Amino acid sequence: MDFEDTAEEAAYRAKVREWLAANAAEYKTPYEGDVDLVVRGKAWQAKKYDAGYVGITWPKALGGQGGTPMQQIIFNQEESKYWVPAGIYAIGLGMCIPTVFTHGRPEIIQRYVPVAMKGEEIWCQLFSEPAAGSDLAGIRTKAERDGDGWVINGQKVWTSGAHRADYGIIVTRTDPTQPKHKGLTMFIINMRAPGVEVRPIKQMAGASEFNEVFFTDVRIADDHRLGDVGDGWRVSLTTLMNERLAVGGKPTNSPDAHSLIELARAIDAEEGNMLEQSHVRQKIADVYIQDRGISLTRMRTMSAISSGRTPGPESSISKVVVAKLMQDMGSFAGDMAESAGLLMGDDASSLPHLEALRQGYFWSAGLRIAGGTDEILRNIIAERVLGLPGDIRPDKTVPFNELHKVVS
Ligand SMILES: Cc1cc2nc3c(=O)[nH]c(=O)nc-3n(C[C@H](O)[C@H](O)[C@H](O)COP(=O)(O)OP(=O)(O)OC[C@H]3O[C@@H](n4cnc5c(N)ncnc54)[C@H](O)[C@@H]3O)c2cc1C
Numbered sequence: 001m002d003f004e005d006t007a008e009e010a011a012y013r014a015k016v017r018e019w020l021a022a023n024a025a026e027y028k029t030p031y032e033g034d035v036d037l038v039v040r041g042k043a044w045q046a047k048k049y050d051a052g053y054v055g056i057t058w059p060k061a062l063g064g065q066g067g068t069p070m071q072q073i074i075f076n077q078e079e080s081k082y083w084v085p086a087g088i089y090a091i092g093l094g095m096c097i098p099t100v101f102t103h104g105r106p107e108i109i110q111r112y113v114p115v116a117m118k119g120e121e122i123w124c125q126l127f128s129e130p131a132a133g134s135d136l137a138g139i140r141t142k143a144e145r146d147g148d149g150w151v152i153n154g155q156k157v158w159t160s161g162a163h164r165a166d167y168g169i170i171v172t173r174t175d176p177t178q179p180k181h182k183g184l185t186m187f188i189i190n191m192r193a194p195g196v197e198v199r200p201i202k203q204m205a206g207a208s209e210f211n212e213v214f215f216t217d218v219r220i221a222d223d224h225r226l227g228d229v230g231d232g233w234r235v236s237l238t239t240l241m242n243e244r245l246a247v248g249g250k251p252t253n254s255p256d257a258h259s260l261i262e263l264a265r266a267i268d269a270e271e272g273n274m275l276e277q278s279h280v281r282q283k284i285a286d287v288y289i290q291d292r293g294i295s296l297t298r299m300r301t302m303s304a305i306s307s308g309r310t311p312g313p314e315s316s317i318s319k320v321v322v323a324k325l326m327q328d329m330g331s332f333a334g335d336m337a338e339s340a341g342l343l344m345g346d347d348a349s350s351l352p353h354l355e356a357l358r359q360g361y362f363w364s365a366g367l368r369i370a371g372g373t374d375e376i377l378r379n380i381i382a383e384r385v386l387g388l389p390g391d392i393r394p395d396k397t398v399p400f401n402e403l404h405k406v407v408s
Pocket of ligand 1: 063133153210371375
């Protein structure tokens, strides 16, 4: 394992840093408001595209750069030092578009991929349903053949960004007489098509980032199918693999042990300054140790990528630890501020890092679920890293429309 960039990586990092310093420095604060986010996001994406920083690892024939995964990681690391509005493309370019260009027909790839790379169209991922999240193969949204196309009926939930998306990738059930992993088919869906209804879900921190999406007799042309009929499970694995390979690292501008130190130093409680108290010092040491553990685990993953290997399931460890750590740090910061009578009001908002720690607290509850819950990731670590026996899956070979007989 090596902690340093290779000569080529260092040169690429220097080039990226120079470009970001010239182009990203204007983004100093988190976005305010949804419309602003889309307008600013589109402008930032177009700038990145023109400079050759979109689709860094994708083939040149698609408008990508034909670069290495390390170059993509380096760009992500450097970009995350700025408050750039890049998040609205994370799902589309990170998961949907790789699925489109791996499984779509050539004319469909040409229609959608370059436009998405420039940021002109936004995408969402329509997988989860009220009764199918961790068990993605349990989805019920139906796609039925109708002439040379398909008709979709059903519901999705927790669809991040559906309210601003132009297109989505959707997993549907096309054959309920097959076992649950076999009767699925994936499509590209136009989010503005008649019969698509997006209903935002209000989150506890106030924003509405996710949605319920309802489909009533929505028509999709057959050329918008991704992969073969009945092959939707394999196609969705492309999406999930890309989701799990997102190893850019915790944004460098997000709170860490040093944020807690500065916050503690700024709070004088009745018993004295927070930083002088032993339970505070112990907590900060604990956060620091976990943070270092995460960084070193990520370095291990990056070393694997840098030397041409594919990172293994051990990258699941980072997410389990990061999400819980963010939640603990936010909760501890709140406790410190509260014990000094500073939870609300102007005094509290002027405390260093408190607002960022608080936002991290709200967001981390979702992070413990998104992209695999803590329990599912622990199962992956147990089965694929530690080699323990697998989960019992009695429903794997039963036709989907007879599953009730197994579970009842
Ligand atoms: C921030 C965020 C963004 C999201 N964005 C999207 C999106 O854009 N598109 C999309 O399709 N979905 C999205 N989701 C949904 C997400 O993928 C699901 O919430 C997730 O897969 C969990 O599924 P579930 O909520 O149905 O919980 P369930 O699968 O019903 O799980 C309920 C509980 O049971 C546990 N459990 C389930 N199975 C097992 C098992 N075999 N062993 C041990 N424990 C188990 C789970 O860990 C959990 O604690 C998002 C979710 C969040 C929080």
